[in-house]
Amino acid sequence: MAQFYSAKRRVTTRQTITVTIDELDVFGQGVARHQGKALFVSGALPGEQAEVEIVEDKRQYARAKTRRLLNQSPERVTPLCPHFSVCGGCQQQHASQALQQRSKARWLAHLLSRETGREVPIDEVLSDGAWQYRRRARLGLNYQAKSRRLQMGFRQAASAELVDITQCPILKPELNALLMPLRACLSELRAVRRLGHVELVQADNGPLLVLRHLDALHAEDRQKLERFSHQHRVALFLAPDSETLEQVNGEMPFYQVDDLRLTFSPRDFIQVNEAVNQQMVAKALAWLDIQSDDRILDLFCGMGNFTLPLAKRAQNVVGVEGVTALVNKGAYNAGVNYLKNVAFFHANLEEDVTRQPWAAQGFTKVLLDPARAGAAGVMQHITKLAPHRVVYVSCNPTTLARDSQTLLAAGYQLERVAMLDMFPHTGHLESMVLFSKA
Known part of the structure; x- marks a missing residue:
């Protein structure tokens, strides 16, 4: 019987090597040298020796992921977030803030x-x-039919999949405290299968949320959302589409800079x-x-x-x-x-x-x-x-x-x-x- 070559049958063995990390790049990857070119290593810090697996090999550079650290940098710290390394929001929680700043x-x-x-x-x-600084966040929403559970969170690194977060230590404390009760509220809505995303903003006059919903909301859902906003003292805005914004309750947000008061729309850009x-x-x-x-x-x-x-x-x-x-x-x-x-x-x-x-x-x-x-x-x-x-x-x-x-x-x-x-x-x-x- 004749056999024909198929590219799908080709098996490649990923190379494992030991390298010493020289520096940290702006994205939080360790940088080493291998075969005369830069090798970017995720999860490794300057001064560390690591066994790494090459996952991409180009003419000008290569990429690898850390398999085992042979020693640890004194500037390696324990990430505060339980979702770090899965969530795509942060890349450098394992490095001290001083190292991050020097590298950048x-x-x-x-x-x-x-x-x-x-x-x-x-x-x-x-x-x-370095923590509790972010006053704005946009979280994706995805209802999983099999588990009958609403996911709420940020995207995974290099993926469209959501990371179902329970906390985010870089968020302002007022926003971080809303994550669990907000998920519980949204999970009880009739429209739970037809929600797009939620935006949280910490203005100087209090927190606000914008809920993007894909279908018109039932009166019962609106009542639940309004009860949530009153209970947690959150200004509520509803967005049935990308252009419309309905202010349900609360004041328009503002922030202060140089003793000036700047009012903004919940969708306007402000420095995070x-x-x-x-x-x-x-x-x-x-x-x-x-x-x-x-x-x-x-x-x-x-x-x-x-x-x-x-x-x-x-x-x-x-x-x-x-x-x-x-x-x-x-x-x-x-x-x-x-x-x-x-x-x-x-x-x-x-x-x-x-x-x-x-x-x-x-x-x-x-x-x-x-x-x-x-x-x-x-x-x-x-x-x-x-x-x-x-x-x-x-x-x-x-x-x-x-x-x-x-x-x-x-x-x-x-x-x-x-x-x-x-x-x-x-x-x-x-x-x-x-x-x-x-």
């Missing part, structure tokens, strides 16, 4: 130095506590780490060295997290944002805080902002806080405005390094760099940079 700062300096062609030191790290946000805003104000005659442009301004503190100090401020709802919220917040020297505008920041009527006055200083995609479309237009100082707040060091090239080529100097420890225990790396031009 080193990678940030390496990337900026490589892209700018000069050595770029990290001047400071803005940080706060309140303490680091306060430090970040204060640092941006100090770096810009605002004078009473300054005219400042705030790009990607959102609802005014930087714009309104700037307006307290400058002659006038213009905030520009691509989302109309945030522009309106920024203008509202300016009015609530009695700031009359600030204006908000909607604009496509991929287009030439220098042609906008509000740009005719000229600006002495610029702040920008773009999304992960960066600000490639607006960088050349910033140089046309020729501000004396530019502060760039970044949530993606790769696009920050790319966009910095435009300012450096236009004669700006990179003066200061701060790493923002906005998301301890995760692979997120945020930073801010000051550029100046004589």
Whole structure:
């Protein structure tokens, strides 16, 4: 009988080797060298020797997972979360906060130095506590028909499967305390099979929840949710679709920064780490060295997290944002805080902002806080405005390094760099940079 080759029959034996970890990358993976290339090892820390199994072998790098540690780093700590290593939310709870910060700062300096062609030191790290910092969370909901049980939690690492969590130590205590009673409440709803997700937010005036439901809610379900919200003093919002938001009870949320009150919609973006946000805003104000005659442009301004503190100090401020709802919220917040020297505008920041009527006055200083995609479309237009100082707040060091090239080529100097420890225990790396031009 003839036999034909089938790729499915091929059996590959994964290689097990012993390596010494040299450093930690930004995502919390140990980095070793093997056969002349980088080997990324999950679960291992610098200084540790480990028996590892290679799970992916590429031309430029390889990946492995730890089978056995032969020694332990003094900076290895016991994770507080029982779901760590399964839940995809955190990647570095096994490393001390100091090690996490040093590793992220080193990678940030390496990337900026490589892209700018000069050595770029990290001047400071803005940080706060490593636990109970997250004031916003979105949890998936999934009803398991076989077990008749509602899952509520975050996604597994590299998977669409939910991790059914009972606690989350990086959440604000008020939100963490809601997890178990909220699951119990949702499990009793008639609509338990048709729930999408739930969002929890800790505002300065208390917690709120947004429930995404896929079908219209029965009156009995609404009553149960309202009882829950009153019992736990939670503002309740219902979302029958991605565009609609029904405020059932409670006040609209707000938070404070620089002694200003910023009202926001439950779906609006706000900085997750309140303490680091306060430090970040204060640092941006100090770096810009605002004078009473300054005219400042705030790009990607959102609802005014930087714009309104700037307006307290400058002659006038213009905030520009691509989302109309945030522009309106920024203008509202300016009015609530009695700031009359600030204006908000909607604009496509991929287009030439220098042609906008509000740009005719000229600006002495610029702040920008773009999304992960960066600000490639607006960088050349910033140089046309020729501000004396530019502060760039970044949530993606790769696009920050790319966009910095435009300012450096236009004669700006990179003066200061701060790493923002906005998301301890995760692979997120945020930073801010000051550029100046004589």
